[in-house]
Amino acid sequence: MKSLLKYPDKFFFKRCDNLILKIFSDTEIGWKIDLKIALIAFGTTIFFAFPSLWIYFRPDKAGRLFYQMLQSENPLNRDLPLTAQILSYRFFVPTLNYFLGLRGYSVVVIPVISSFINLYFISRIIRKSTRDILFSAICVIGISLTWFITEGTAFWNTTDSVSHLLLLLPAAFRLNPTYFIFALPSALFVDERSIFACAFLWLFLLRRDLMCGDYLNEIGSNFFNLKITRNILLTTYSMFIGFVFWIIGRYLIDSGIIAPAPDISLVTNQITDFWEFFGKHWPPQILNYLSSFRWVYFFPLVLIFKLLKKSSNSFRKRYGFNFKSYFGIHLLLFIFYSSIVMINGDVWRSMSFSYFFILESILILYTLNKKLISVLNYWITFLMLLTPVTFFGLNLTPQISFPMPIVLLRTYFGFGDSYMIFFKKLFIFVPS
Numbered sequence: 001m002k003s004l005l006k007y008p009d010k011f012f013f014k015r016c017d018n019l020i021l022k023i024f025s026d027t028e029i030g031w032k033i034d035l036k037i038a039l040i041a042f043g044t045t046i047f048f049a050f051p052s053l054w055i056y057f058r059p060d061k062a063g064r065l066f067y068q069m070l071q072s073e074n075p076l077n078r079d080l081p082l083t084a085q086i087l088s089y090r091f092f093v094p095t096l097n098y099f100l101g102l103r104g105y106s107v108v109v110i111p112v113i114s115s116f117i118n119l120y121f122i123s124r125i126i127r128k129s130t131r132d133i134l135f136s137a138i139c140v141i142g143i144s145l146t147w148f149i150t151e152g153t154a155f156w157n158t159t160d161s162v163s164h165l166l167l168l169l170p171a172a173f174r175l176n177p178t179y180f181i182f183a184l185p186s187a188l189f190v191d192e193r194s195i196f197a198c199a200f201l202w203l204f205l206l207r208r209d210l211m212c213g214d215y216l217n218e219i220g221s222n223f224f225n226l227k228i229t230r231n232i233l234l235t236t237y238s239m240f241i242g243f244v245f246w247i248i249g250r251y252l253i254d255s256g257i258i259a260p261a262p263d264i265s266l267v268t269n270q271i272t273d274f275w276e277f278f279g280k281h282w283p284p285q286i287l288n289y290l291s292s293f294r295w296v297y298f299f300p301l302v303l304i305f306k307l308l309k310k311s312s313n314s315f316r317k318r319y320g321f322n323f324k325s326y327f328g329i330h331l332l333l334f335i336f337y338s339s340i341v342m343i344n345g346d347v348w349r350s351m352s353f354s355y356f357f358i359l360e361s362i363l364i365l366y367t368l369n370k371k372l373i374s375v376l377n378y379w380i381t382f383l384m385l386l387t388p389v390t391f392f393g394l395n396l397t398p399q400i401s402f403p404m405p406i407v408l409l410r411t412y413f414g415f416g417d418s419y420m421i422f423f424k425k426l427f428i429f430v431p432s
Contacts, residue, residue: 024133034127037137038120041144042153045115048145049154049389049401053411056105056156064157068107072097076259088262089253092189093159114161115152119144121165121172122359129363135374139362142381146293148352150389154401158349163190167201171208171356177234184242185249193353196337198239200356203330205235207360211321274343284392285342291391292351293358295383300334300361302376303327306368323364330357348391 023040024033055061067084070077071094078088087094097107119140127136143149152161166187170179180198187194209231254261270277278285290297304327307315312324334357341350365373389401402410 020134020137024137030124030127033133034120034123037123037127037140038116040137041119041123041140041149042116044141044385045144045150045153047404048385049150050404050407051154051156052401053407057411062156065107068094068097068157068159069104072103072107074098078260078262080262082263082266085262085264086267088259089192089250089264090159090190092186093162108156111152111156111159111161114165115149118149118152118161118164118168121168124172125168125359126362130366132366132370132374135366135377138377138381142296142377142384143358145384145389146296146352147291147348147389147391148293148355148358150401151349151352154389155349158191160191160349160352163187163194163197163353164355166190167194167197167356171201171204171359177231177238180235180238181242181245184239185246188243188246189249191353193341193350195243196333197353197356199333200330200354200360202235202239203326203333204356204360206232207321207326270343278342281394284394284396285347287392287396288346288348289338289342289351292348294387295380296358298376298380299358299365299373300331302372303361303365303368304331306365306372319367323368327360327364330360333357345394346391 023036056065059066064084064087067080067087070079071087071091075091075094075098078085080087093110094107096110097103100110102109122143123136123140126139127133130136147155148164149161151158152164166183169175170183184194184198187198252258307324307327310324312322315321315323334354337354338351341347344350362373365376388398390398392398
């Protein structure tokens, strides 16, 4: 493995370099580069992980997609089963659908478009930080095959990609901190787990401010610089105000003032049943945890080993920033979040909200060792292309998002249903 990372030129990666470099130009405007990368990555995720149409085209099998359709007609609809009552708190996207006139299967338009925009934001974040078009393109293609992106394009039961978009925007562009007064409650009314994505984002913005401009070599004194402190404080205050607005919104929903209060006892009871649930279903939960980002987890793993080799002072002297302590805080937050989401049946979705942890791992590792991460980037993307996008049912049944050709054959020509025994067995393992 060490030889693979040390001598990349002996492998087929050089051909990939030449192919990608033909598409991009160093003199091209930045937004055009990011748009091209996003289009390539979006095409990749659509081809390799296409939504299981033969499932979603059946109302009795469509799951939460069907309830999203109901909410698009009335965001205050409480005529939902216990398993879907939690959607009463997630009314942001249904409200958009309602006012935009998106009904029926059109409710998937906003999440799908959001996934594409998220790829654009990720490309911009990585490209602006690394100034490496080739690395950015390969990296974004790999990330496009994680559940962080594919849940918006292939898993039509969710609207998480809209929440990701709201929080990626201030990471991709420098916005006024007051943006969070609107963005944070909006993201939380898409999914409550956005609060942890926001915590990771706060750390991301803190590092970006501390390392920007001429302050790089004076990190200690500039931590208390009025300009930096004001920006961080305004961001923090805005996030806090946004959080308060979300709490008020939750109170209004629970009070039943606007509409009947939802019954989420099925969700809250999971907390007391955690040890019994995890003791019985820990194998699929661990697999679902890993399936969220799959091979992309190697970025933070390699970074951890890299940081352990040197002291905090050595990083501070060389880079003007204590990457070791900073990432240690990131890691503690990541471990804490990982532990509490194990109670969720969709832990693969829950872990996708830690995307800023993954992004920071990539950016820091690139700063510390460009050559190492460049080769690692190729292998991770290559393995992401080889392995299917999937999660696992509680009985360890893989729920695979198949490539586009297979899905179209199954949906419109019945392959796997009545023609070929092989396909019939294969298509047992589909998202439901």
